[in-house]
Amino acid sequence: MMILRCIGMRIWCSHAPGTSGSLARRSHQALCVYARAQNGLGRAAQRAWRPVRVGQAVAFLMGPALLSLGGHVVYCQLDLNNNANLFLEPKKKLHAEPQFNWREFWKLLRPQLWALLAASLLAFGAAILNIQIPLVLGELVNVVSRYTREYTGRYLQDMQKPVMKLLSFYALQGLLTSGYIVLLSRVGERVAARMRKTLFKSLLRQDVAFFDAKKTGMLVNRLTSDVQEFKSSFKQVVAQGLRSVTQIAGCFISLYLISPRLTGLLVVVMPTLVGGGALIGSLLRRLSRHAQEQVAKATGVADEALGNVRTVRAFAMEDREEELYSIEVDKSCQMNEVLGMGIAVFQGLSNVFLNCIVLGTIFTGGSLMAKNKLSAGDLMSFLVAAQTVQRSMASISVLFGQVVRGLSAGARVFEFIMLEPQVFLHGGKKIPFHSLVGQVSFQNVTFSYPTRPGDEVLKNFSLTLPPFKTVAIVGQSGGGKSTVAALLERFYDPNQGAVFLDGVDIRMLDPSWLRGQAIGFISQEPVLFGTTIMENIRFGKPGASDEEVYAAAEQANADGFIRSFPEGYSTVVGERGVTLSGGQKQRVAIARALIKNPRILILDEATSALDAESEQVVQAALDRAATGRTVLVIAHRLSTIMGADLIVVLSQGRVVEAGTHSALLNKGGFYAELIRRQAKELK
Ligand SMILES: Nc1ncnc2c1ncn2[C@@H]1O[C@H](COP(=O)(O)OP(=O)(O)O)[C@@H](O)[C@H]1O
Ligand SMILES: [Mg+2]
Known part of the structure; x- marks a missing residue:
């Protein structure tokens, strides 16, 4: 469609007379390429798009209002850990949060330092290339525009150089990107593995009193989801943070070099919009969290009623339960509708602003072009570079939330890694x-x-x-x-x-x-x-010989029944020993x-x-x-x-x-x- 529009413009432009015609021609050339680039992005986005929940939608909208769909979806997809809903997991309540321990983190990270440095270097390289690409695109457009203006016959020859350059940049950028993702996931996985091992070791050494006070589920959570969340955040923040900062800085320099005046305009408008977008985004996220909680509440009502259906039936409370459930569902429906409206307004506004920025840039850039202060290629470069800046800013605003979540998940892990038991496991006198x-x-x-x-x-x-x-x-x-x-x-x-x-x-x-x-x-x-029974008895004395195990079992009156099993001492007792009778279990325990x-x-x-x-x-x-x-x-x-x-x-x-x-x-x-x-x- 975009291309059609371009073609239409071309026909219209070619009929336009005089200087204004050449101006229009030059700017429409820039526009066509830009539109094509946009279109490509959009299509890539559609391919990458998969159904996301409202929460995720808000999460990706949370960034500045400046972004086209393409940029945002790219960020959603770039999650290195396949955690599609990483951004919006229901958050734990913030109360007396433990502090993140940088020293301990450094200890875990140190063995991976070289890999991390290499990854950072590659990411940096990819970012630098991303800054270069708009400039080369500009060169390309300049060739095209010269060709359409002068119709000289060396189109292919002229195009060859920038095209080859662009292709090699694309290839190199692809290589660098996959390189840093490989390295970074290696670093992330190894740090996470060490974190898990260290935490588990520390947990096993805690006082019995510690386990009296803590729920097992919570401890297991720290080993699993907290470490996981920390790892995801770490990888994302390193990769995207580095890229985004480099790109913003680099692109701003290119923007400035291309046109200080246009850049001045952007510098005024963009931060305001980014700030506004981030603010509305966080409001929407809060709304979405409340809505999710309400859904959970409704589910809780249903769960309780269905789980205790005998009690409900015995008291003939079906109608009342139905009413309770429908009240909660209505509430959540309302909240989600409000949320949907918020998202709609937000997305509409951001589209308007985005388009206005493009329009403003072309308008101002066009007037610069009319005064011959800007070439079509420059305008093209400017638009693409500006889009890179927008995308990077969006990603940084998402990253802020990620940093906070990662740090608090890490802090929860380090809390127990750093905890010293009162009674140590080892150390002290042994009586021979x-x-x-x-x-x-x-x-x-x-x-x-x-x-x-x-x-x-x-x-x-x-x-x-x-x-x-x-x-x-x-x-x-x-x-x-x-x-x-x-x-x-x-x-x-x-x-x-x-x-x-x-x-x-x-x-x-x-x-x-x-x-x-x-x-x-x-x-x-x-x-x-x-x-196996063998291993269970050996738990009492690691390294005991089979004979010692048999002797202990005999002492415990267990040898007879163990041997009567088809698999004897190799019988597996099931989780917690469920496949043995109480008396058998007790005798194995005595042998142990x-x-x-x-x-x-x-x-x-x-x-x-x-x-x-x-x-x-x-x-x-x-x-x-x-x-x-x-x-x-x-x-x-x-x-x-x-x-x-x-x-x-x-x-x-x-x-x-x-x-x-x-x-x-x-x-x-x-x-x-x-x-x-x-x-x-x-x-
Ligand atoms: N881990 C624990 N934490 C706190 N209180 C406990 C714990 N274990 C036992 N108690 C309390 O200590 C008291 C004595 O318990 P216990 O020694 O198990 O009694 P007994 O073995 O004589 O039945 C009880 O009041 C019990 O509630
Ligand atoms: Mg007791």
Whole structure:
């Protein structure tokens, strides 16, 4: 269509007489080439165009109002990470955002420095070429215009030089562009990989209290989407930021060299429009975010109703749910309509302004051409260079938002990379196996969980576990029994008092040695990993031989049932061990604890989730495991603790009674009461 219009103009122009005719001819030549360039861009844009959501549309409109569709879509497509909706992911609320740590970032980036420099260099080169291309286009137009004016026969010859030059520029620019994208994605991917590894390492080392306070989903999010967002922003900002700044600077110089007067005009008009466009763009983005939230709200209503359809039906609330949903949907419909109107006005205005700028340039440029101060080629160069500036400015205004998002995603990642745990995993004394006796004593321990500072779970708690003896702790649920075990494992440190192993404060001992070798811990609901039984048992002692694994399994009464599986020890237990029965799982867990041959064994309600039959098998395994060790048994069921050397009754964080089974029964206190109540329940 554009071309047709050009042809039409050409016919009209060729009939126009006098100087004004030659002026018109010269300017229409510039226009034709410009129009063709525009048209090409438009078509390229249509090819690259894929359906985008309203949000994305706003995102790409967010830039200055100056842009034609082509330029914008190019920017949408240039996202190096295939994240189509990168610009407009629903943002997390800004509250007490962590700070971006540049030093840590530098550490991650340093190994990639050369690749980054090379990428920057190539991007810079591509930008310089982009500045040159309008100038060569101008040369080309000058040849064309000379030819149409003079009709001398050397058209092909004259065209050859600028065409070849232009082609080689295009080719070189393509090469440089793909080169820097390759390098930059290498840098981005490697930095992201290191970021993930560093973060994961740091997370694994955090205190148990840290995990009490944080949701797993949030932590996993930092490993995945935050790193991803940081990476995308990083690549985009480096590539496009560098290109855009170079192009703006370079093109402005060319513009100035071509025509200082026209440039003066642009300098006044363009920033105003860019600023205005960015402002309206950000308003529209906010609108779009609200609209998205409203859609989510409506979906939430539907989700709840459909998910709990039995409850809805049982209360005959279908009509009410329908009404609730339709209210929310209407709201979101309204908001999206307003948003659509905003986008429409914005796009309309930006088209008008864009066209006015082109018109103004041609108008002013035309008058310069009439005075022979400007050639047709110069006007052409000017228009293309001005468009490059517009596009670069648009991209920079998009990049500003990207920088903010990238920095805050990076800051969220670095927050946990930089977090130092209070209890380190390694460092401290190790007691050699043969001199380790296994006497444990809690002395005046007062403790409250870090997540609930006011609530003292243990108060002035003292208890000694003699070596080779079994001590049982009983008491109501919530009385603090598991807390005692957690303190011995040094998952937490006491607020007051201390825990000693063979007379050494466990804070002086190496925590990994303490947990990994000195203590074996078996809990009520053991968690197995989704691998083979062999590997699960070996988890207790990495590098253990197959024979050691078999021996541990035998000790745990597990060898028999494991061998009865068709695949024996190679049986994969499923996620968290779901394919094993409770009793089997527990026995694998016992084998896993026994393979380290720990001096101290903690059994925290190890049999209470089992049915009577498996309880017996597991109990037999535990009894065998207890010999020759210091054992702390925490139990709800009294059948499991009657044989203990010492029984301690814990109530509200204090030891209220201690003695053997018969002594405590005779005393007729708390323990006797517990036994009586349990006997009654059994009946
Ligand atoms: N990780 C934790 N963070 C905060 N409070 C906890 C945590 N674990 C347990 N508690 C609280 O500490 C108290 C003692 O819990 P626990 O030692 O598990 O009791 P028991 O094992 O005797 O049933 C309970 O009030 C419980 O709510
Ligand atoms: Mg417990």
